[in-house]
Amino acid sequence: MSAPVTDKPVLNTEGAPERLFILREIFRGRRLLLAGILGLSLIATAATLVLPWTVGKLLQAIQLGGGLAEWTWLMVAVGLGSAIANALATYLLSRIGHQMVWRLRERSMRHSIGLGLRTARQEGTGNLATRLTADAAALKSIVDIGPIQLPMSLVTLVGTMVIMGVLDWVLLVITLAAFLVAVGVVAVVVIALRRKYVAIQNQVGSLTEHFVATMEALTVIKACRAERTVSAELAGRAERVARCEIGASAMEALIVPVINLGQQIALVAVILGGGARIAGGDLELSTFVAFLLYLFQLTAPLMMAMSGMSTIQAGLAARKRFEDLFALPAEGLDAGAAGDAPRLPVAGAPAVRFEKVRFAYGEEPVLNQVDLTVPATGLTAMVGLSGSGKSTVLGLVERFMDPQEGRVEVFGHGADQWPLADLRGRLAYVDQGATLLRDTVRNNLTIGREIPVADEDLLRALRDVGLEEEITRLPDGLDTVLGGNHDLSGGQRQRLALARASLSDAPLVLLDEPSSQLDTLNELRLRRLVDEIGRDRAVLVVAHRISTVRHADHVIVMDGGQVTAEGRHDDLMRTSPMYAELVHGQALGTPEKTTAALTGGDR
Numbered sequence: 200m201s202a203p204v205t206d207k208p209v210l211n212t213e214g215a216p217e218r219l220f221i222l223r224e225i226f227r228g229r230r231l232l233l234a235g236i237l238g239l240s241l242i243a244t245a246a247t248l249v250l251p252w253t254v255g256k257l258l259q260a261i262q263l264g265g266g267l268a269e270w271t272w273l274m275v276a277v278g279l280g281s282a283i284a285n286a287l288a289t290y291l292l293s294r295i296g297h298q299m300v301w302r303l304r305e306r307s308m309r310h311s312i313g314l315g316l317r318t319a320r321q322e323g324t325g326n327l328a329t330r331l332t333a334d335a336a337a338l339k340s341i342v343d344i345g346p347i348q349l350p351m352s353l354v355t356l357v358g359t360m361v362i363m364g365v366l367d368w369v370l371l372v373i374t375l376a377a378f379l380v381a382v383g384v385v386a387v388v389v390i391a392l393r394r395k396y397v398a399i400q401n402q403v404g405s406l407t408e409h410f411v412a413t414m415e416a417l418t419v420i421k422a423c424r425a426e427r428t429v430s431a432e433l434a435g436r437a438e439r440v441a442r443c444e445i446g447a448s449a450m451e452a453l454i455v456p457v458i459n460l461g462q463q464i465a466l467v468a469v470i471l472g473g474g475a476r477i478a479g480g481d482l483e484l485s486t487f488v489a490f491l492l493y494l495f496q497l498t499a500p501l502m503m504a505m506s507g508m509s510t511i512q513a514g515l516a517a518r519k520r521f522e523d524l525f526a527l528p529a530e531g532l533d534a535g536a537a538g539d540a541p542r543l544p545v546a547g548a549p550a551v552r553f554e555k556v557r558f559a560y561g562e563e564p565v566l567n568q569v570d571l572t573v574p575a576t577g578l579t580a581m582v583g584l585s586g587s588g589k590s591t592v593l594g595l596v597e598r599f600m601d602p603q604e605g606r607v608e609v610f611g612h613g614a615d616q617w618p619l620a621d622l623r624g625r626l627a628y629v630d631q632g633a634t635l636l637r638d639t640v641r642n643n644l645t646i647g648r649e650i651p652v653a654d655e656d657l658l659r660a661l662r663d664v665g666l667e668e669e670i671t672r673l674p675d676g677l678d679t680v681l682g683g684n685h686d687l688s689g690g691q692r693q694r695l696a697l698a699r700a701s702l703s704d705a706p707l708v709l710l711d712e713p714s715s716q717l718d719t720l721n722e723l724r725l726r727r728l729v730d731e732i733g734r735d736r737a738v739l740v741v742a743h744r745i746s747t748v749r750h751a752d753h754v755i756v757m758d759g760g761q762v763t764a765e766g767r768h769d770d771l772m773r774t775s776p777m778y779a780e781l782v783h784g785q786a787l788g789t790p791e792k793t794t795a796a797l798t799g800g801d802r
């Protein structure tokens with residue numbers, strides 16, 4: 200049913216949970232590089248292991264009085280070699296980590312954009328954005344630490360212990376016994392941290408979500424002087440995040456002191472035990488010194504391993520959030536193209552037909568038993584009180600959502616039978632908010648088109664909606680970026696959105712209250728434009744103005760989620776009291792009649 204859009208597993212159209220295998224991601228196509236990094240890390244580790252041994256040898260040489268220079272040079276070479284190999288391995292690994300995060304961000308953005316509208320809204324913009332910031336950073340730590348650093352610190356740890364055992368196994372047993380309790384305590388802490396990290400990342404996502412939503416509503420917040428209340432609410436959320444983070448920090452802070460304590464206990468025990476063994480003639484002083492150096496060296500890989508494991512816990516919690524995102528079902532632009540699904544309109548079929556359609560966002564149906572028809576050509580107006588379900592009808596035609604019952608047909612085929620991209624390719628849509636992109640005028644007009652549109656065509660479309668002069672007056676004309684210093688008024692935005700729809704050759708144009716912010720002159724222009732489009736295509740317009748409705752070839756009257764009447768204006772004036780009331784309310788504009796219409800006074 201689904202064909203991947205790219206070679207990367209981006210769209211999970213089946214909705215099945217998808218695991219994110221970090222190591223597989225890292226290793227794919229980079230085995231040689233990783234082998235190189237492993238080699239460098241082994242060199243660095245070996246050098247670290249050899250260093251105390253060379254110190255022991257140097258001491259021996261001092262005791263015996265000769266060969267100092269050799270051992271000194273060897274120590275310098277080993278130290279330098281370790282530092283260079285370490286730096287190179289760290290850089291190369293970090294580069295791989297950044298590349299993985301880059302791919303993951305790309306995939307997250309593509310998946311987020313591919314989500315169904317309702318799923319995306321439920322998830323929330325801020326929460327989705329956190330995947331690109333905090334979660335991505337936490338995940339990178341797995342790459343920095345997981346494949347090389349952690350195994351290497353374990354190798355160093357085991358290697359150090361083996362050498363210590365070779366030097367004096369009795370002292371090694373004393374050391375291990377002293378460290379055992381410390382390691383046990385730290386292991387429990389590291390495991391418990393995982394839960395803390397999950398909570399922190401979820402709360403950071405929620406905080407970002409609320410902050411983004413607040414910033415989007417800034418105009419209203421300022422107008423209502425609600426800055427303080429809203430800031431206080433956000434501060435409360437930030438405090439909850441901080442509390443959680445402080446709890447995690449308290450646990451993290453235990454790791455280093457507990458290991459240090461273990462080391463100090465081990466040191467005392469080893470000095471006592473070692474002293475006794477030297478006095479008994481069972482241990483040489485140079486061996487004892489080398490053992491002590493290895494004991495000091497033991498803490499570094501141990502701490503690295505323990506704090507590495509706690510960082511990995513944070514990374515794993517972030518991985519879970521990415522997995523949760525990828526498990527959200529994407530719309531799948533090919534969905535509905537099963538088998539020999541039709542891709543051409545049925546000749547003579549209406550543009551849209553609803554048959555006993557029921558739809559609910561939650562429990563209560565918003566549309567109930569809706570039957571309606573939009574002819575294949577001409578202007579169809581949909582009217583009704585606010586909240587009667589008009590925008591929902593358009594949403595079902597676009598397949599932003601699917602009905603729970605009944606059938607939605609577009610050009611003779613079930614809407615769900617069309618491949619989604621084919622269906623939407625046949626529709627031009629102007630949403631209620633006349634949403635524009637934070638992009639140039641040109642890109643706003645041509646969004647979604649693969650073939651460039653000539654400037655003359657763009658200017659003609661702008662001229663048709665009376666916007667040509669205003670746009671050419673902008674500093675960069677068609678290439679002016681909207682939304683920053685150059686924003687448009689509500690009516691201008693509406694006209695730009697209409698120009699975009701008029702440029703499309705889609706056989707069905709859906710307009711959701713396109714004239715709500717237009718003045719009389721521009722409304723007249725809109726009517727001309729719609730007439731022009733409606734000559735050989737279908738236009739379904741949600742209308743609040745009688746001028747548009749009176750002009751329509753076909754009118755659908757909605758009330759409380761149902762279609763109460765359909766027909767021509769003149770006929771409806773006689774047969775539909777609801778319609779007549781709406782028309783009189785708007786046409787005469789008297790407060791009583793408008794109020795009656797709005798409250799359904801005489802229904």
Ligand SMILES: Nc1ncnc2c1ncn2[C@@H]1O[C@H](COP(=O)(O)OP(=O)(O)OP(=O)(O)O)[C@@H](O)[C@H]1O
Nearest residue numbers: 560561565583584585586587588589590591592631
């Ligand atoms: N995303 C949503 N989630 C939940 N309920 C919704 C959503 N969108 C709309 N509704 C509800 O569905 C009902 C119909 O809304 P719809 O936007 O279709 O009405 P409308 O006739 O277009 O209204 P208006 O003329 O005010 O734009 C309303 O009661 C509304 O509260």
